[in-house]
Amino acid sequence: MYAIIKTGSKQYKVAKGDIINVELLEGAKGDSVEFGDVLFVFDGKEHQVGAPHVTGFAVKGELMGETKGEKLTSMKYKPRKRQNHKFGHRQTYSKIKITDIAKR
Template sequence: MFAVIKTGGKQYNVTAGDTITVMTLAGEPGDAVTFDHVLMLAGDGAPALGTPFIEGASVAGEIVEHTRGPKVIAFKKRRRQNSKRKRGHRQDLTRVKITGLPGAAPTN
């Protein structure tokens, strides 16, 4: 069984026991989080599709850690103008372990 959830403006295909990296979430490591924006649920039978979300469905997870993404450097140079600009950025991320899906047996 798997679900497609939406968080941080992105969509993730998750199953029970997966660890995903999402945009930063509020909370400390060990806290439980709930993703209410479930776009699709698929299992043994026909998949359930939301318009845009499935009513009453939610995916449970647990925050594993807060981390930062790789460094991204934006370098702009204009030739023959003696003009250049260098900017760096690291995105704040959160690793989440999926603990439960609607209609699936809980995993430990």
């Protein structure tokens, strides 16, 4: 059984036991998280497509902590002015372990 959920303006394909990195969520390590925006559910025999969400389903997970993504670097440059500025960004993510895909 797998589902497609929406969180943080992104969509993720998840199954029971998967570990995913989503945009930062509030909570401490070990807290439970529930995703109500389920867009698609497939149980092995039949599928359910939401319009826009599948009613009656929720995906539950456990917050495993925080992790950081890769560093992105960029540079601003102004020709003939001897100006350049290099900067970087590293996004923080929440690590989630999917524990259950169930009906509410």
